[in-house]
Amino acid sequence: MVEHKPAGLTFEQAAAMPLAGVTALLGVRDAGRVAEGQKVLVNGASGGVGTFAVQIAKAFGAEVTAVCGTRDVELVRSLGADRVVDHEAQDFTASGSRHHVVFDLVGNRSPADLRRVLAPDGTLVLSGGGVSDGGSLIGPMGLGVRARLPAPLVRQRFVQLNAKTSREHLATLRGLAESGAVVPVVDRTYPLSEAPEAIGYLELEHARAKVVITVAQPG
Template sequence: MADMKAIVQQTYGAPDVLRLEEVDRPVPARHQVLVRVHAASVNARDWHVLRGDPYLARLALPTVFGPRGPRQRIRGTDFAGRVEAVGSDVDRFRPGDEVYGDLGDAHGAFAEYVCAAADEIEFKPANLSFAQAATMPLAGSTALMGLRDVGRLRAGQHVLINGASGGVGTFAVQIGKASGAEVTAVCSTRNVDLVRSLGADVVVDYTTEDFTRLGRRYDVLFDLVGNRRLGELRRALAPGGTLVLSGGGTFRGRPGIVGPMGLIISAQAVARFVRERIVVLGTPPSRELLAGLRELAESARVTPVIDRTYPLVEVPEAIRYLEGEHARAKVAITV
């Protein structure tokens, strides 16, 4: 069987546990396509799985986390590339097609080839490079589902995005503007100009202001940080408003016990008893979301922002850069 290079992980730990190794090239099943990967991207999901952080996730997500290391050896979920071969049941894609997608719990994108289910990938936006397209699947889908599908954001409404300069946040600012909403973006001082350039109407610098105490109320509050108490977030919601929670957490030197899952657990416990809508967002791979992102990208309403690009061999350094909270927007991997 032909070999390929991939970033492999055997045990939980720092980015140094990752190794570039020769492994067997995957073979597509009947419903899958084999893709030659040209680019991938790094998400917070990658360092959480890398370190097994928080410990509670190892119990809550047994399909992803094993007792001593992740279930899947090859890291990475977002990718963009060209179809190399298709399974016998696949008729939508052909060799040579440019595609992009999110492997979800299967992982494996930090490699020269991946196999992906044909119904979970989409044609790459024609106006984007492979690197740009590879930054969209997870972060862009999270933003689109959080605002359009769950938040039900409409023109004229007010939305606040906490964590606006991150991977999901930079997409959310643009999607919010494309929806016709007034967008308030929360970020640090060094990222104010970035989020303004993406279309934010109001920018709150969290180093000098607390958005939960400004007296403003929002129809949709999209929290991507997970560092505020539930009561504080609810205080910033308009009557009947929607709070959407997605991810968050930062690495503090060693895996935590609960991490951002504490906020999620408390939200799920009280959601049915309060007048606001509180939704914990899950974003499984979806061709429908990818198609929506492709339309937004090709109409120039959403453009990925790439902070840095690393080659495949430097994936450990890329993850270290992301988890150290230095990254703005997205970090891409070229393969």
């Protein structure tokens, strides 16, 4: 699938959009069904998908609570989040707040924890790695199984995201970018010759947002 590069973006910013941006759009719009005035919580708001999710939820008129680490608080606040929770200083699942949609991109909390901050008829959207509280070897699959267990007993919805890109998703992202509602955040760029360093930074130093590898055009 191909879509025109959004006007006003650099090639690096445009390259950062498709996978992370579509995943965020699927989680917020398609799975979460976010509407104006709803409360949305994004756990993992400073990551590649999270930075898009915060902005997309705001573009749809939601009140957004963003959860991230200490060093990323100002970055996430600059994306328009109404409330930023530093998970190193505060347990967001013990806040007593309730949200219409909880979009978890980390997998570091159990479904039971996440349901505590979810409205009685809210939606829990899971997308991401992690082994959660139990150290499960099956990772996200285990989270999904545990999230489904109470389903017959509660009104809360559960969706495990399976990101599939379509032309419509890319066109929607392009429109959001061209309107200024969404601005891709690029942490660092590396030339192709430094791809191993880029992967090392991404995996070992907890990169914020997106890391982009540039390929020089010949001649």
